[in-house]
Each structure stands twice: as C-alpha cells, then as structure tokens.
Amino acid sequence: MAKLTKKDFLKNTIKHIDMKKYNVVPMVEAFENMAYASREVARASKIYNMMLSDKNCSVILCIAGSLISAGMKKIIVDMIQNHMVDAIVSNGANIVDQDFFEALGFKHYIGTPYNQDDNLLRDLHIDRIYDTYIDEDQLKVCDETIYKICNALEPRPYSSREFIWEMGKWLEKKGKGKDSVVYNAYKYGVPIFVPAFSDCSAGFGFVMHQAENPASHISIDSAKDFLELTQIKMKAKETGLMMWSGGVPKNFAQDTVVAAEALGAEIPMHKYAVQITVADVRDGALSGSTLKEASSWGKVSTALEQMVYGECTTLIPLIIGYGYHKGAWKKRKATNYVKFLQELDAKNAKAKAKKTK
Numbered sequence: 001m002a003k004l005t006k007k008d009f010l011k012n013t014i015k016h017i018d019m020k021k022y023n024v025v026p027m028v029e030a031f032e033n034m035a036y037a038s039r040e041v042a043r044a045s046k047i048y049n050m051m052l053s054d055k056n057c058s059v060i061l062c063i064a065g066s067l068i069s070a071g072m073k074k075i076i077v078d079m080i081q082n083h084m085v086d087a088i089v090s091n092g093a094n095i096v097d098q099d100f101f102e103a104l105g106f107k108h109y110i111g112t113p114y115n116q117d118d119n120l121l122r123d124l125h126i127d128r129i130y131d132t133y134i135d136e137d138q139l140k141v142c143d144e145t146i147y148k149i150c151n152a153l154e155p156r157p158y159s160s161r162e163f164i165w166e167m168g169k170w171l172e173k174k175g176k177g178k179d180s181v182v183y184n185a186y187k188y189g190v191p192i193f194v195p196a197f198s199d200c201s202a203g204f205g206f207v208m209h210q211a212e213n214p215a216s217h218i219s220i221d222s223a224k225d226f227l228e229l230t231q232i233k234m235k236a237k238e239t240g241l242m243m244w245s246g247g248v249p250k251n252f253a254q255d256t257v258v259a260a261e262a263l264g265a266e267i268p269m270h271k272y273a274v275q276i277t278v279a280d281v282r283d284g285a286l287s288g289s290t291l292k293e294a295s296s297w298g299k300v301s302t303a304l305e306q307m308v309y310g311e312c313t314t315l316i317p318l319i320i321g322y323g324y325h326k327g328a329w330k331k332r333k334a335t336n337y338v339k340f341l342q343e344l345d346a347k348n349a350k351a352k353a354k355k356t357k
C-alpha cells in the first residue's frame with residue numbers, strides 16, 4: 001500500500017454555518033411546548049432575544065472551547081456586523097490559533113476520531129482536535145506572524161484588546177481575512193478580550209519576541225483587560241452574557257460587577273445570562289457552576305438566566321439563529337466600545353504627559 005501523505009488527510013475543509021439561511025424560529029417556538037433540553041433551548045433563545053430587544057442592554061459574548069475550528073466563525077461575524085454583540089471575551093485558541101489562522105488563508109479540515117493513528121498524524125505534522133485536522137506547519141506561520149506584529153509595535157504593555165485591534169489593523173493592511181472575527185471586530189469597533197492571551201499560538205510569538213528583546217519588548221497587561229471590560233460594564237450598566245462553553249471568559253465577564261463595586265460604582269448585576277455547556281455542576285468548578293450559583297456571588301441576576309446542557313455546535317445555530325431571524329437587532333445601534341476605550345486611553349496619556357512636564 002502506498003504511504004499516506006499529508007494531502008490524504010487534509011482534503012475536505014470545515015465550512016462555517018450560515019445561520020441566515022435557516023429560519024429556526026418556528027422550530028424553537030415549538031420547543032417551548034416540549035420538555036427537557038428543547039424547552040431550555042427555547043427559553044435561552046427568548047432570553048437572547050430579550051437582550052437584543054432591550055435598548056439599554058449591551059451583549060457580551062464569552063467563548064471557550066474550540067468553536068471557530070468547528071464552523072462557528074460566520075455566526076460570530078454576522079453577530080458583529082448586525083450589532084448582535086457589543087464586546088467579546090474569548091480564549092486565545094479561538095481568536096488566534098483558529099480565527100487569525102484562517103484569516104492568513106489557512107483552513108481546518110474534516111478528520112475523524114475513530115481508528116485514528118495519531119503517531120502517523122504526528123509524523124505528518126497534522127494536529128487533531130477530536131474530528132478536525134490542522135496543518136501544524138501552517139500553525140507555525142501563525143505563531144511567526146504574531147512575532148512579527150510584536151516586533152513592529154512600540155515596546156510597552158498592551159491589553160489583549162489593544163493587541164487584537166493591532167492584529168485587525170495588520171489584516172487590513174495586508175488585505176487579508178475579510179471574513180474573520182478579528183478583522184470584523186476591528187472594522188465594527190467591537191473589542192475582543194483574551195484574558196489568558198499567552199495560552200495559545202500568540203504565546204509562541206510573544207516568547208520569541210521577548211527572548212530576543214529582553215530589555216525592551218511588548219507584553220500583555222491582563223489587569224488592563226479587566227479594567228477595560230469593567231469600564232465597559234460601568235458605561236453600559238445593563239448587560240447580557242451569552243456564554244459558550246465556560247472557562248476563563250465566563251468568570252472574567254461575570255466578575256466585572258464585583259470589580260465595578262471595588263471601584264465604588266453602583267451598577268446592576270448582569271441582567272440576562274445564557275450558558276451553553278457540557279460541564280457538570282458536581283465538581284464545583286467554574287465551567288459547570290450554574291448561573292443561580294453566580295447570583296450568590298452578586299454577579300448575575302436570577303430572573304432571566306438559563307443554563308443549556310449540550311454541545312455548542314448544534315445549540316448555537318438555534319439560539320443565535322432565533323435572535324437573528326426575530327430581527328430585534330435591526331433597531332440596535334453600534335456601541336463602538338473600542339472608540340470609547342481609545343478615548344479613555346488618550347485622556348489618560350494626556351493627563352500623564354501634563355504630570356511629567
């Protein structure tokens with residue numbers, strides 16, 4: 001038998017689902033009169049639609065797991081373009097290894113978890129995420145691109161939001177990734193925060209940049225991320241959380257209420273909250289903790305919250321698709337929180353310059 005090559009594995013690409021093509025409203029509304037997960041999906045969809053119908057509410061989307069590699073990119077881009085989301089908190093894998101990676105022109109491929117020889121994949125430089133394949137050599141180009149962006153920036157600490165904005169600017173300059181989350185967030189003024197920014201492809205780029213420039217380099221200021229997201233919460237007042245998976249993004253966004261309190265601001269808890277997850281409540285960990293539990297910490301109001309237990313890729317097109325096809329977003333205006341944060345930065349820089357004169 002002929003020896004298998006990389007080409008034999010990297011044949012069929014993952015295609016991102018277009019929620020605009022499927023009107024799920026009648027089905028989700030039928031779910032309301034059923035039981036178990038279907039009724040949870042119906043309630044979660046209605047709560048998301050309430051977030052979009054409430055003109056005072058800003059929507060914060062929290063993403064963990066591997067969802068862009070799984071075909072969710074277009075849904076996020078449509079949310080950005082149609083003002084269905086005002087800020088994003090994500091893990092690094094989705095934003096850098098998967099979205100920015102595809103923006104560079106690379107793809108994710110349909111693979112299989114069954115009868116798989118992972119040693120052969122290793123030899124061929126193919127990485128596997130359950131049933132998805134990635135060309136590891138292409139992923140290295142992603143690491144190197146981050147390294148180059150680091151080298152080109154003024155050495156100082158950046159929030160991940162500032163750095164991801166620079167990634168969007170880089171894509172615009174290179175004419176790449178028009179269908180990416182990073183580019184569209186840059187274009188539409190939607191801030192993206194990645195609190196654990198080094199824990200992904202970006203980390204390799206930063207390691208190379210810092211090792212080569214020990215005296216003067218750029219770094220990521222995670223506390224600035226937290227302050228910026230808290231400033232958004234304080235400006236927005238009413239907020240709704242749409243949480244996919246769980247992980248660091250879930251807690252980071254929820255905690256802005258507590259951080260605002262620490263700053264002496266009187267702001268409401270997150271008014272609406274939906275979480276889709278397969279995590280279990282019994283281990284006491286964050287990802288599976290219920291939204292009711294979060295209210296005991298003063299983070300989430302209990303009236304309009306819904307946990308939905310299941311895998312995200314089937315549930316997101318239903319819940320977000322319902323919000324899209326109901327059309328409440330048509331009355332929403334762009335919040336452009338990037339501009340708001342940039343104005344705060346400019347004000348602070350001016351005050352600092354005045355002080356040092």
Ligand SMILES: NC(=O)c1ccc[n+]([C@@H]2O[C@H](COP(=O)([O-])OP(=O)(O)OC[C@H]3O[C@@H](n4cnc5c(N)ncnc54)[C@H](O)[C@@H]3O)[C@@H](O)[C@H]2O)c1
Binds near residue numbers: 064093094280
């Ligand atoms: N996920 C990856 O493939 C990957 C790759 C490189 C780096 N990383 C880094 O590892 C760190 C942690 O990874 P993480 O953010 O994936 O968190 P995680 O693995 O802790 O997942 C968070 C929770 O979400 C649940 N979950 C994950 N995917 C789900 C899905 N599709 N549907 C429903 N529930 C789901 C998990 O069961 C878990 O309880 C991050 O910093 C990330 O950047 C992850």
